[in-house]
Amino acid sequence: MSAARAADxxxxxxxxxxxxxxxxxxxxxxxxxxxxGDTIHAxxxxxxxxxxGLAAKVSSLLAEAGTPPVFAGDCDSSYYPxxxxxxxxxxxxxDADEHIAALLRSGEISGTEASxxxxxxxxxxxxxEGVIDDALVDAVNAEIExxxxxxxxxxxxxxxxxxxxxxxxxxxxxxxxxxxRHLRLADLVFNARARPCQTLTYVFGSQQDAHQDTVxxxxxxxxxxxxxxxxxxxxxxxxxxxxxxxxxxxxxxIYLNGTGCxxxxxxxxxxxxxxxxxYQEMSARYTPFVYRPKKGTVLIWHENLLHAxxxxxxxxxxxxxxxxxxxxxxxxxYYDSTGIAASAVPFTEIAAFAGN
Numbered sequence: 146m147s148a149a150r151a152a153d154x155x156x157x158x159x160x161x162x163x164x165x166x167x168x169x170x171x172x173x174x175x176x177x178x179x180x181x182g183d184t185i186h187a188x189x190x191x192x193x194x195x196x197x198g199l200a201a202k203v204s205s206l207l208a209e210a211g212t213p214p215v216f217a218g219d220c221d222s223s224y225y226p227x228x229x230x231x232x233x234x235x236x237x238x239x240d241a242d243e244h245i246a247a248l249l250r251s252g253e254i255s256g257t258e259a260s261x262x263x264x265x266x267x268x269x270x271x272x273x274e275g276v277i278d279d280a281l282v283d284a285v286n287a288e289i290e291x292x293x294x295x296x297x298x299x300x301x302x303x304x305x306x307x308x309x310x311x312x313x314x315x316x317x318x319x320x321x322x323x324x325x326r327h328l329r330l331a332d333l334v335f336n337a338r339a340r341p342c343q344t345l346t347y348v349f350g351s352q353q354d355a356h357q358d359t360v361x362x363x364x365x366x367x368x369x370x371x372x373x374x375x376x377x378x379x380x381x382x383x384x385x386x387x388x389x390x391x392x393x394x395x396x397x398x399i400y401l402n403g404t405g406c407x408x409x410x411x412x413x414x415x416x417x418x419x420x421x422x423x424y425q426e427m428s429a430r431y432t433p434f435v436y437r438p439k440k441g442t443v444l445i446w447h448e449n450l451l452h453a454x455x456x457x458x459x460x461x462x463x464x465x466x467x468x469x470x471x472x473x474x475x476x477x478x479y480y481d482s483t484g485i486a487a488s489a490v491p492f493t494e495i496a497a498f499a500g501n
Contacts, residue, residue, distance in 0.1 A: 350385015
Protein backbone atom coordinates (compact mmCIF):
# COMPACT_ATOMS: atom_id res chain seq x y z
CA MET A 146 0.00 0.00 0.00
CA SER A 147 1.17 3.53 -0.66
CA ALA A 148 -0.34 6.87 0.28
CA ALA A 149 -0.56 10.37 -1.15
CA ARG A 150 -1.85 13.54 0.50
CA ALA A 151 -4.00 16.00 -1.41
CA ALA A 152 -2.39 19.44 -1.44
CA ASP A 153 -3.54 21.80 1.34
CA UNK A 154 -6.19 19.37 2.54
CA UNK A 155 -6.02 16.73 5.28
CA UNK A 156 -7.10 13.99 2.89
CA UNK A 157 -5.03 10.82 2.67
CA UNK A 158 -5.45 8.87 -0.55
CA UNK A 159 -4.34 5.25 -0.33
CA UNK A 160 -3.38 2.98 -3.19
CA UNK A 161 -3.63 -0.81 -3.07
CA UNK A 162 -0.65 -1.39 -5.34
CA UNK A 163 -1.24 -5.15 -5.23
CA UNK A 164 -4.17 -4.56 -7.60
CA UNK A 165 -2.00 -2.96 -10.31
CA UNK A 166 0.25 -4.60 -12.86
CA UNK A 167 3.97 -3.86 -12.79
CA UNK A 168 4.88 -0.45 -14.18
CA UNK A 169 4.98 3.27 -13.41
CA UNK A 170 1.74 5.10 -12.66
CA UNK A 171 0.64 8.68 -12.10
CA UNK A 172 -2.27 9.16 -9.70
CA UNK A 173 -4.14 12.44 -10.04
CA UNK A 174 -6.72 13.55 -7.48
CA UNK A 175 -8.91 16.58 -7.10
CA UNK A 176 -11.13 17.76 -4.28
CA UNK A 177 -13.59 20.62 -3.93
CA UNK A 178 -12.76 23.00 -1.11
CA UNK A 179 -16.00 23.85 0.65
CA UNK A 180 -14.74 27.06 2.20
CA UNK A 181 -12.56 28.28 -0.66
CA GLY A 182 -14.86 27.19 -3.44
CA ASP A 183 -11.84 26.05 -5.44
CA THR A 184 -10.93 22.67 -6.85
CA ILE A 185 -7.61 21.55 -5.41
CA HIS A 186 -5.43 19.12 -7.34
CA ALA A 187 -2.69 16.74 -6.24
CA UNK A 188 -0.75 13.99 -7.93
CA UNK A 189 1.88 11.39 -7.18
CA UNK A 190 3.95 9.01 -9.26
CA UNK A 191 4.58 5.46 -8.07
CA UNK A 192 6.32 2.43 -9.49
CA UNK A 193 5.17 -1.14 -8.96
CA UNK A 194 7.51 -4.12 -9.06
CA UNK A 195 5.63 -7.15 -7.80
CA UNK A 196 7.37 -10.33 -6.79
CA UNK A 197 5.90 -13.79 -6.63
CA GLY A 198 4.90 -15.57 -3.43
CA LEU A 199 2.95 -13.72 -0.77
CA ALA A 200 2.32 -10.65 -2.96
CA ALA A 201 0.58 -12.81 -5.55
CA LYS A 202 -1.62 -14.41 -2.88
CA VAL A 203 -2.55 -11.01 -1.50
CA SER A 204 -3.36 -9.67 -4.97
CA SER A 205 -5.71 -12.58 -5.57
CA LEU A 206 -7.44 -12.20 -2.20
CA LEU A 207 -7.98 -8.47 -2.69
CA ALA A 208 -9.37 -8.96 -6.19
CA GLU A 209 -11.76 -11.69 -5.05
CA ALA A 210 -12.95 -9.54 -2.13
CA GLY A 211 -13.61 -6.51 -4.34
CA THR A 212 -11.15 -4.35 -2.41
CA PRO A 213 -10.94 -0.88 -4.01
CA PRO A 214 -7.68 -0.06 -5.83
CA VAL A 215 -7.75 3.50 -4.45
CA PHE A 216 -9.55 4.95 -1.44
CA ALA A 217 -9.53 8.15 0.58
CA GLY A 218 -9.52 8.37 4.35
CA ASP A 219 -8.38 5.99 7.05
CA CYS A 220 -6.83 2.59 6.54
CA ASP A 221 -9.07 0.06 8.25
CA SER A 222 -9.39 -3.69 8.71
CA SER A 223 -12.82 -3.61 7.04
CA TYR A 224 -11.10 -3.34 3.65
CA TYR A 225 -9.49 -6.76 3.96
CA PRO A 226 -10.85 -10.33 3.86
CA UNK A 227 -9.32 -11.52 7.12
CA UNK A 228 -11.67 -14.50 7.26
CA UNK A 229 -10.03 -16.04 4.18
CA UNK A 230 -7.51 -18.71 5.15
CA UNK A 231 -5.66 -19.06 1.84
CA UNK A 232 -2.76 -16.92 3.04
CA UNK A 233 -2.68 -17.98 6.69
CA UNK A 234 1.02 -18.21 7.62
CA UNK A 235 2.48 -21.65 8.21
CA UNK A 236 3.00 -21.05 11.96
CA UNK A 237 -0.73 -20.45 12.48
CA UNK A 238 -1.69 -23.71 10.74
CA UNK A 239 -2.20 -27.14 12.35
CA ASP A 240 0.72 -28.65 10.41
CA ALA A 241 3.30 -26.10 11.59
CA ASP A 242 5.57 -28.74 13.12
CA GLU A 243 5.67 -30.59 9.80
CA HIS A 244 6.83 -27.40 8.09
CA ILE A 245 9.73 -27.08 10.54
CA ALA A 246 10.64 -30.76 10.15
CA ALA A 247 10.74 -30.39 6.37
CA LEU A 248 13.09 -27.39 6.61
CA LEU A 249 15.35 -29.33 8.95
CA ARG A 250 15.44 -32.42 6.71
CA SER A 251 16.33 -30.32 3.68
CA GLY A 252 19.19 -28.62 5.50
CA GLU A 253 17.62 -25.16 5.19
CA ILE A 254 17.74 -24.60 8.96
CA SER A 255 19.93 -25.73 11.83
CA GLY A 256 18.78 -27.66 14.87
CA THR A 257 18.98 -24.47 16.92
CA GLU A 258 16.78 -22.63 14.43
CA ALA A 259 14.30 -25.52 14.40
CA SER A 260 14.00 -25.35 18.20
CA UNK A 261 13.48 -21.59 18.02
CA UNK A 262 10.74 -21.96 15.42
CA UNK A 263 9.00 -24.62 17.52
CA UNK A 264 9.05 -22.23 20.47
CA UNK A 265 7.57 -19.52 18.25
CA UNK A 266 4.70 -21.81 17.22
CA UNK A 267 4.01 -22.97 20.78
CA UNK A 268 4.62 -19.84 22.85
CA UNK A 269 4.36 -17.01 20.32
CA UNK A 270 7.99 -15.96 20.66
CA UNK A 271 11.51 -17.30 20.22
CA UNK A 272 14.71 -16.51 22.10
CA UNK A 273 18.24 -16.90 20.71
CA GLU A 274 21.28 -15.94 22.76
CA GLY A 275 24.48 -14.41 21.44
CA VAL A 276 23.04 -13.40 18.08
CA ILE A 277 24.48 -9.87 17.99
CA ASP A 278 28.18 -9.40 18.78
CA ASP A 279 29.41 -7.11 21.55
CA ALA A 280 31.27 -4.83 19.13
CA LEU A 281 28.11 -3.84 17.26
CA VAL A 282 26.09 -3.50 20.46
CA ASP A 283 28.80 -1.26 21.94
CA ALA A 284 28.84 0.89 18.79
CA VAL A 285 25.06 1.25 18.96
CA ASN A 286 25.25 2.17 22.65
CA ALA A 287 27.77 4.90 21.82
CA GLU A 288 25.29 6.34 19.32
CA ILE A 289 22.55 6.22 21.93
CA GLU A 290 24.80 8.15 24.31
CA UNK A 291 25.23 10.78 21.61
CA UNK A 292 21.46 10.98 21.11
CA UNK A 293 20.95 11.37 24.87
CA UNK A 294 23.54 14.15 25.05
CA UNK A 295 21.91 15.95 22.12
CA UNK A 296 18.44 15.47 23.65
CA UNK A 297 17.31 13.84 20.43
CA UNK A 298 13.50 14.06 20.19
CA UNK A 299 13.64 16.00 23.48
CA UNK A 300 14.63 12.84 25.29
CA UNK A 301 14.74 13.22 29.08
CA UNK A 302 17.21 10.87 30.74
CA UNK A 303 15.72 8.70 33.45
CA UNK A 304 12.22 8.58 31.99
CA UNK A 305 10.47 5.70 30.23
CA UNK A 306 10.38 7.73 27.02
CA UNK A 307 11.29 5.84 23.89
CA UNK A 308 13.51 7.20 21.13
CA UNK A 309 12.10 6.59 17.67
CA UNK A 310 13.87 5.89 14.38
CA UNK A 311 17.50 6.30 15.41
CA UNK A 312 18.36 4.16 12.38
CA UNK A 313 17.59 7.19 10.20
CA UNK A 314 20.43 9.20 11.77
CA UNK A 315 23.04 6.79 13.13
CA UNK A 316 24.96 4.31 10.92
CA UNK A 317 25.53 1.57 13.49
CA UNK A 318 21.89 1.59 14.51
CA UNK A 319 20.99 1.26 10.83
CA UNK A 320 23.48 -1.59 10.53
CA UNK A 321 21.75 -3.33 13.44
CA UNK A 322 18.33 -2.57 11.92
CA UNK A 323 19.27 -4.45 8.75
CA UNK A 324 21.48 -7.12 10.34
CA UNK A 325 20.94 -10.48 8.67
CA ARG A 326 21.55 -12.39 11.89
CA HIS A 327 18.17 -11.43 13.29
CA LEU A 328 16.38 -10.80 9.99
CA ARG A 329 17.16 -14.34 8.85
CA LEU A 330 15.07 -15.57 11.77
CA ALA A 331 12.22 -13.24 10.78
CA ASP A 332 12.55 -14.47 7.18
CA LEU A 333 12.09 -18.03 8.43
CA VAL A 334 9.00 -16.99 10.37
CA PHE A 335 7.43 -15.26 7.36
CA ASN A 336 8.71 -17.71 4.73
CA ALA A 337 9.43 -14.42 2.94
CA ARG A 338 11.92 -11.58 3.23
CA ALA A 339 11.35 -9.48 6.37
CA ARG A 340 11.30 -5.72 5.79
CA PRO A 341 11.91 -3.62 8.93
CA CYS A 342 9.75 -0.54 9.33
CA GLN A 343 11.00 1.21 12.48
CA THR A 344 13.27 1.22 15.51
CA LEU A 345 12.17 2.03 19.06
CA THR A 346 15.06 2.50 21.47
CA TYR A 347 14.64 2.28 25.23
CA VAL A 348 17.26 3.41 27.74
CA PHE A 349 14.94 2.56 30.63
CA GLY A 350 11.94 0.23 30.81
CA SER A 351 8.81 1.25 28.91
CA GLN A 352 6.29 0.33 31.67
CA GLN A 353 3.71 -0.19 28.91
CA ASP A 354 0.47 -1.99 29.66
CA ALA A 355 -0.03 -5.44 28.16
CA HIS A 356 -1.04 -5.19 24.50
CA GLN A 357 -1.05 -6.90 21.13
CA ASP A 358 0.83 -5.23 18.28
CA THR A 359 -1.95 -6.23 15.88
CA VAL A 360 -3.89 -2.97 16.15
CA UNK A 361 -0.78 -0.79 16.00
CA UNK A 362 1.31 -2.44 13.28
CA UNK A 363 -1.31 -4.23 11.28
CA UNK A 364 -0.57 -6.69 8.49
CA UNK A 365 -2.79 -8.24 5.89
CA UNK A 366 -2.85 -11.19 5.82
CA UNK A 367 -2.81 -11.52 9.60
CA UNK A 368 0.45 -12.78 11.08
CA UNK A 369 2.87 -11.17 8.65
CA UNK A 370 4.42 -8.72 11.11
CA UNK A 371 6.75 -9.46 14.00
CA UNK A 372 8.59 -7.64 16.75
CA UNK A 373 12.35 -8.11 17.21
CA UNK A 374 13.62 -7.18 20.71
CA UNK A 375 17.42 -6.90 21.03
CA UNK A 376 19.09 -6.60 24.43
CA UNK A 377 21.77 -3.89 24.47
CA UNK A 378 22.93 -4.88 27.96
CA UNK A 379 22.48 -7.65 30.51
CA UNK A 380 18.98 -6.96 31.83
CA UNK A 381 18.63 -6.74 35.62
CA UNK A 382 15.73 -7.51 37.93
CA UNK A 383 13.54 -4.56 38.96
CA UNK A 384 14.54 -2.53 35.88
CA UNK A 385 11.13 -2.62 34.21
CA UNK A 386 11.79 -5.83 32.32
CA UNK A 387 9.92 -6.93 29.21
CA UNK A 388 7.08 -9.32 30.06
CA UNK A 389 5.58 -11.72 27.53
CA UNK A 390 2.56 -14.00 27.91
CA UNK A 391 3.34 -17.44 26.43
CA UNK A 392 0.48 -18.81 24.34
CA UNK A 393 -1.44 -15.53 24.19
CA UNK A 394 -0.81 -15.21 20.46
CA UNK A 395 -3.78 -17.56 20.00
CA UNK A 396 -6.18 -15.02 21.46
CA UNK A 397 -8.58 -13.28 19.04
CA UNK A 398 -7.04 -10.35 17.22
CA ILE A 399 -8.47 -6.97 18.12
CA TYR A 400 -9.10 -4.44 15.36
CA LEU A 401 -10.91 -1.16 15.98
CA ASN A 402 -13.69 -1.97 13.53
CA GLY A 403 -16.65 -3.19 15.58
CA THR A 404 -15.28 -2.10 18.97
CA GLY A 405 -16.91 1.33 19.02
CA CYS A 406 -13.50 2.95 19.35
CA UNK A 407 -12.60 5.72 16.93
CA UNK A 408 -9.24 6.04 15.20
CA UNK A 409 -6.69 7.76 17.41
CA UNK A 410 -5.70 11.26 16.32
CA UNK A 411 -3.66 12.44 19.29
CA UNK A 412 -5.69 11.58 22.39
CA UNK A 413 -5.40 7.91 23.42
CA UNK A 414 -7.95 8.13 26.25
CA UNK A 415 -10.80 6.48 24.30
CA UNK A 416 -8.47 3.70 23.20
CA UNK A 417 -7.41 3.27 26.81
CA UNK A 418 -11.01 3.06 27.98
CA UNK A 419 -12.33 0.71 25.28
CA UNK A 420 -9.40 -1.43 24.09
CA UNK A 421 -6.90 -1.72 26.94
CA UNK A 422 -9.41 -3.50 29.26
CA UNK A 423 -9.75 -6.21 26.60
CA TYR A 424 -6.00 -6.81 26.78
CA GLN A 425 -6.13 -6.86 30.57
CA GLU A 426 -8.85 -9.50 30.47
CA MET A 427 -6.82 -11.61 28.04
CA SER A 428 -3.51 -11.33 29.90
CA ALA A 429 -5.13 -12.45 33.16
CA ARG A 430 -5.56 -15.90 31.59
CA TYR A 431 -1.80 -16.44 31.16
CA THR A 432 1.30 -16.82 33.30
CA PRO A 433 3.65 -13.93 32.51
CA PHE A 434 7.28 -14.61 31.65
CA VAL A 435 9.66 -11.91 32.89
CA TYR A 436 12.50 -11.57 30.40
CA ARG A 437 16.05 -10.96 31.66
CA PRO A 438 18.35 -11.68 28.72
CA LYS A 439 22.07 -11.24 28.27
CA LYS A 440 23.50 -8.57 26.00
CA GLY A 441 23.11 -9.45 22.31
CA THR A 442 20.17 -11.82 22.84
CA VAL A 443 17.31 -11.59 20.35
CA LEU A 444 13.64 -12.24 21.09
CA ILE A 445 11.16 -12.32 18.19
CA TRP A 446 7.46 -12.21 18.95
CA HIS A 447 4.34 -13.09 17.01
CA GLU A 448 2.28 -10.12 15.83
CA ASN A 449 -0.56 -11.05 18.21
CA LEU A 450 1.46 -11.94 21.33
CA LEU A 451 0.51 -10.03 24.46
CA HIS A 452 3.55 -8.27 25.93
CA ALA A 453 4.21 -5.46 28.37
CA UNK A 454 6.84 -3.48 30.23
CA UNK A 455 6.88 -4.23 33.94
CA UNK A 456 7.03 -1.54 36.62
CA UNK A 457 10.46 0.00 37.19
CA UNK A 458 10.85 -0.93 40.84
CA UNK A 459 14.37 0.53 40.86
CA UNK A 460 14.23 3.77 38.91
CA UNK A 461 18.03 3.97 38.70
CA UNK A 462 18.40 0.77 36.67
CA UNK A 463 18.55 1.09 32.88
CA UNK A 464 17.04 -1.48 30.52
CA UNK A 465 18.72 -0.75 27.21
CA UNK A 466 17.06 -2.37 24.25
CA UNK A 467 15.97 -1.72 20.71
CA UNK A 468 12.72 -2.96 19.22
CA UNK A 469 12.50 -3.48 15.47
CA UNK A 470 9.16 -4.18 13.85
CA UNK A 471 9.12 -5.83 10.45
CA UNK A 472 6.49 -6.69 7.86
CA UNK A 473 6.79 -9.57 5.41
CA UNK A 474 7.61 -8.61 1.85
CA UNK A 475 4.38 -8.91 -0.13
CA UNK A 476 2.07 -8.18 2.82
CA UNK A 477 0.03 -5.02 3.31
CA UNK A 478 1.00 -2.93 6.32
CA TYR A 479 -0.96 -0.21 8.09
CA TYR A 480 -1.67 1.13 11.58
CA ASP A 481 -5.24 0.22 12.42
CA SER A 482 -5.24 2.27 15.62
CA THR A 483 -4.51 5.52 13.76
CA GLY A 484 -5.62 4.71 10.20
CA ILE A 485 -2.19 5.47 8.74
CA ALA A 486 -0.47 3.45 6.01
CA ALA A 487 2.77 1.76 7.04
CA SER A 488 6.07 1.93 5.22
CA ALA A 489 9.10 -0.36 5.34
CA VAL A 490 12.66 -0.41 4.09
CA PRO A 491 12.73 -0.82 0.28
CA PHE A 492 13.27 -4.37 -0.87
CA THR A 493 16.24 -3.22 -2.96
CA GLU A 494 18.06 -1.97 0.15
CA ILE A 495 17.35 -5.20 2.02
CA ALA A 496 18.69 -7.25 -0.90
CA ALA A 497 21.77 -5.03 -1.29
CA PHE A 498 22.53 -5.19 2.44
CA ALA A 499 22.21 -8.97 2.36
CA GLY A 500 24.64 -9.11 -0.53
CA ASN A 501 22.26 -10.69 -3.03
